Amino acid sequence: MSLTKTDIRNLILAAAALAICALLPLGDNGYWLGLGVTIAMFTTLATSWALFSGPTHYISLATAAFFGVGTYVTGLGIDALPFWSLVAIAGLIGAVLAALVGLATLRLSGVYFVIFTLGLAELVRQSITWVQNNTGQKGLYVLTDLDEAGIYWWLLGLAAAVFLTGWLIGRSRLGFALRVIGDDETVAAHSGINTARAKVLLFMLPGAVAAMTGAILAPRYVYIEPSLAFAPILSFQVVIMALLGGASRLWGPLVGVIPFTFLLEAVSSNFPNQTTLVIGIAFLVIVYLLPGGFVGLLGKILHRLNAREGA
Amino acid sequence: MVNPVLSLRGVTKRFGGLVAVNAMDFDVAEREVVGLLGPNGSGKSTTLNLVSGALPLTSGTVSLWGSPISGLPAQTINRKGVSRTFQLVRLLPSMNVRENVIAGAVFGHRRRWGHDAHDHAEHLLDKVGLGGKGDMPLRQLTYIDTKRVELARTLASDPKVLLLDEWLAGLNPTELQIGITLIKSLRDEGRTIILVEHVMDAIRSLCDRCVVMAAGTKIAEGTPTQVLSDKEVIRAYLGDDDA
Ligand SMILES: Nc1ncnc2c1ncn2[C@@H]1O[C@H](COP(=O)(O)OP(=O)(O)OP(=O)(O)O)[C@@H](O)[C@H]1O
Ligand SMILES: [Mg+2]
Numbered sequence: 001m002s003l004t005k006t007d008i009r010n011l012i013l014a015a016a017a018l019a020i021c022a023l024l025p026l027g028d029n030g031y032w033l034g035l036g037v038t039i040a041m042f043t044t045l046a047t048s049w050a051l052f053s054g055p056t057h058y059i060s061l062a063t064a065a066f067f068g069v070g071t072y073v074t075g076l077g078i079d080a081l082p083f084w085s086l087v088a089i090a091g092l093i094g095a096v097l098a099a100l101v102g103l104a105t106l107r108l109s110g111v112y113f114v115i116f117t118l119g120l121a122e123l124v125r126q127s128i129t130w131v132q133n134n135t136g137q138k139g140l141y142v143l144t145d146l147d148e149a150g151i152y153w154w155l156l157g158l159a160a161a162v163f164l165t166g167w168l169i170g171r172s173r174l175g176f177a178l179r180v181i182g183d184d185e186t187v188a189a190h191s192g193i194n195t196a197r198a199k200v201l202l203f204m205l206p207g208a209v210a211a212m213t214g215a216i217l218a219p220r221y222v223y224i225e226p227s228l229a230f231a232p233i234l235s236f237q238v239v240i241m242a243l244l245g246g247a248s249r250l251w252g253p254l255v256g257v258i259p260f261t262f263l264l265e266a267v268s269s270n271f272p273n274q275t276t277l278v279i280g281i282a283f284l285v286i287v288y289l290l291p292g293g294f295v296g297l298l299g300k301i302l303h304r305l306n307a308r309e310g311a
Numbered sequence: 312m313v314n315p316v317l318s319l320r321g322v323t324k325r326f327g328g329l330v331a332v333n334a335m336d337f338d339v340a341e342r343e344v345v346g347l348l349g350p351n352g353s354g355k356s357t358t359l360n361l362v363s364g365a366l367p368l369t370s371g372t373v374s375l376w377g378s379p380i381s382g383l384p385a386q387t388i389n390r391k392g393v394s395r396t397f398q399l400v401r402l403l404p405s406m407n408v409r410e411n412v413i414a415g416a417v418f419g420h421r422r423r424w425g426h427d428a429h430d431h432a433e434h435l436l437d438k439v440g441l442g443g444k445g446d447m448p449l450r451q452l453t454y455i456d457t458k459r460v461e462l463a464r465t466l467a468s469d470p471k472v473l474l475l476d477e478w479l480a481g482l483n484p485t486e487l488q489i490g491i492t493l494i495k496s497l498r499d500e501g502r503t504i505i506l507v508e509h510v511m512d513a514i515r516s517l518c519d520r521c522v523v524m525a526a527g528t529k530i531a532e533g534t535p536t537q538v539l540s541d542k543e544v545i546r547a548y549l550g551d552d553d554a
Contacts (some may be wrong), residue, residue: 139503173417173424180414189385190363190395192419192468 005259018160025149033148037220039261040155045234046242046253048162048209051169052202053239054247055178058110060203061235062101062117063210065124066094068230072128073225075140083146087154090215091208097206102200118232125230132226139225146219154216161295162209164270166250169202178202236279242285248293253296314377316341316503317362317393317472323370323383324357324527331357333527334371339472344494344504346514348534351550355507356398358524359474362505363395364388375472378457392420394470398477398507400457402449402464409445412436412463419468439493455486461492473497473504480514491516498524511539523547 003011024036053060070090077086101163105116132138146154169175177198181188189197218224237260245256260282267278290297315338317520324332332354339345347355360366362373364385372380380388394415404410412432416423421432436445439459444452452460458478465473480492491513498504508514514521514535521538523531525547531538540542 157506176414176417179405180403183399183405186365186385186397187403187414187464190365190389190418191415191464192386192389192422194384194386194418 013040014160014163015111018156020155022155025152029149033152035261035265037110037148037152037155037217038265039257040152040159041217042238042241042257042261043254044155044162044208045210045211045238046161046245046257047159047166047250048206049255050242050247051162051166051250052178052199052206053242054252055175055182056199056202057182058106058199058203059114059239060206061114061232061239062098062120063206063235063238064121064230064232065117065121065235066097066123066210067214067217067234068095068121068206068226069097069127070211070216071224071229072140072214073211074218075214077140078142078144080219083144086216087212088212094211095204095208097211098204101207102203103196106203107196107198118235120234121230121232125226127223128226128230139223141223142218142221144219148220151216151220153211158209158212158216163250165205169205170250174198174201233276233279236283240279240282240286242293244282244290244293246293248292249295252293252295314527315339316343316376317505319358319362320372320374320375322358322361323369324354324361324366324542325369327404327499330527332361332524335524335529337522337529337532339503339505341503342498342501343519344498344517346521347505347507347524348509348514348517348521348538348544353524353547354527355524356476357527359395359476359507359549361507362388363393363474367484389468389470392468392471393474394419394465394468394472395474396458396461396465396476396478398480400461402460403456404449406449407445408436408441408447408452408460409448411435411449412445412467413459415464415467421469423467432463432467435466438466439463440489455482455490458482458490459522463507464550465498471503474507475504476507478506479507479508479510487513514539 025033049060049063052058073090074086077089101117102121105113135161177188180191180193181198185195214229219285221228222225241256241260242253243256244260245254246252264275264278268275286293292299317339319335322335323330335358347353357366361368364380364387365381365471368381371381372464374381375391375393380391403414403451406414409429412435413428413471416428416431429471433445436442439462441456441459441463442453444456445447449457449460462478478494479487482490486534487510494504495519506517518535521533521535522529522536523541523544531541531544
């Protein structure tokens with residue numbers, strides 16, 4: 001398919017926005033850069049999450065599992081291999097793991113999928129703890145010369161790749177197939193769509209991306225241990241941010257990530273123990289007040305305006 | 312019958328203790344319109360589900376041009392050229408009318424994409440009487456129009472065999488005439504059709520042959536006139552007391 005004028009305009013705008021974001025480390029190296037890393041990380045995670053869960057409505061809580069695997073890839077390989085190859089390996093392992101999980105669960109209904117993905121992070125975490133206990137190892141030190149700015153640029157590059165991939169999928173047959181599946185799986189199968197294959201293929205994307213994100217962020221933690229790398233709260237944060245923004249549009253999760261990061265930041269600096277509470281409240285707000293996220297809200301407002309103009 | 316397009320042999324479906332379809336045998340020839348008749352709950356929709364791959368068979372074989380398709384997943388059967396509508400209309404609610412039709416064109420028997428799929432969908436919308444309504448959201452459609460969208464989607468992959476489950480049910484007399492004309496035009500372009508139907512007018516004017524089911528079993532087969540005057544068929548429809 002060829003590019004329309006709007007497509008080209010959007011691409012140029014996106015490239016410009018990316019370039020501006022890339023300048024952040026030159027202006028500030030402390031608080032704001034730290035926040036930038038958090039936003040870039042959650043944008044990457046939530047956007048890739050929504051690429052699969054948006055159209056299919058399967059809620060995946062496996063982000064922490066893939067992310068943790070990624071941090072361990074860096075932790076184990078950092079002394080032997082160059083950093084970029086660790087990110088690539090993490091992506092590969094994440095994709096394969098996601099394919100296995102997908103093959104095992106995506107034929108099941110949504111509820112089983114949620115439970116399974118939540119259990120996955122715990123399973124991997126317990127296995128690693130078990131191995132560590134039996135080998136007498138405690139955690140892993142990740143010592144590199146990659147600083148906060150370097151991590152930020154890596155994440156920004158990954159985020160850009162996710163947006164580009166998402167945009168391409170949205171124009172592809174696979175993206176269309178996922179929309180049909182999300183609307184009615186029986187119709188999808190009776191229209192010639194290999195539903196299992198399409199779902200597994202697309203689930204590999206958030207798996208790979210979350211693992212790569214974990215690999216990139218590992219140097220930030222310096223010392224990695226299972227409870228840190230596989231913290232289940234990460235999975236919930238990603239889901240809530242994506243849904244708050246709206247999973248039906250490529251840019252939707254981003255709209256959720258930015259305000260939510262600031263909110264969490266404010267909460268955790270003022271009431272350090274209440275972050276879980278904030279996440280819980282955000283969840284209730286989304287379910288009751290914003291079922292389609294900010295994207296859905298915007299759609300409703302535009303619809304009303306149009307209706308008024310038409311009247 | 313020489314080289315039937317579709318043949319069912321001993322096709323059986325059990326739901327727990329209930330035998331919904333019991334050893335069904337019948338053939339459908341190329342370009343033939345076969346009516347599948349029977350009282351409520353006699354297993355007509357289940358038979359279509361077994362042919363289309365919506366449900367796995369308990370036993371028996373369904374063959375398409377001589378090669379077995381039973382046991383294959385629905386998407387594979389669709390790609391081989393069998394396409395269907397559903398008794399309760401199934402559409403894709405997040406998509407507009409045109410996209411609903413395109414959904415049938417992209418992955419099925421004959422595949423189209425991009426402009427090709429778009430133009431093909433427009434052509435089909437014209438054909439089923441929805442010309443100019445491609446951009447409409449589904450919630451603005453009347454009941455017959457939802458049925459038209461579903462039919463257009465079903466036709467979009469250029470199927471050889473069409474399975475229509477009470478596609479004419481619920482239409483008013485004017486719409487019914489339009490519907491009958493439409494299905495006739497499908498037969499005239501060479502499609503093979505199995506039609507589950509209760510509307511007698513439609514059966515008489517459309518079907519070359521009918522297969523009648525009662526309680527999961529085939530009780531009669533023949534031309535519409537033959538089966539509709541068959542004693543056992545009358546008893547099945549009206550109950551034992553009236554026969
Ligand atoms: N998925 C299912 N699970 C259990 N029982 C089923 C299922 N589908 C159909 N049945 C049962 O099988 C029998 C045949 O149903 P079917 O829908 O095939 O009948 P039908 O001939 O299409 O009837 P109608 O004219 O009302 O559409 C019914 O008793 C029905 O309750
Ligand atoms: Mg039925």
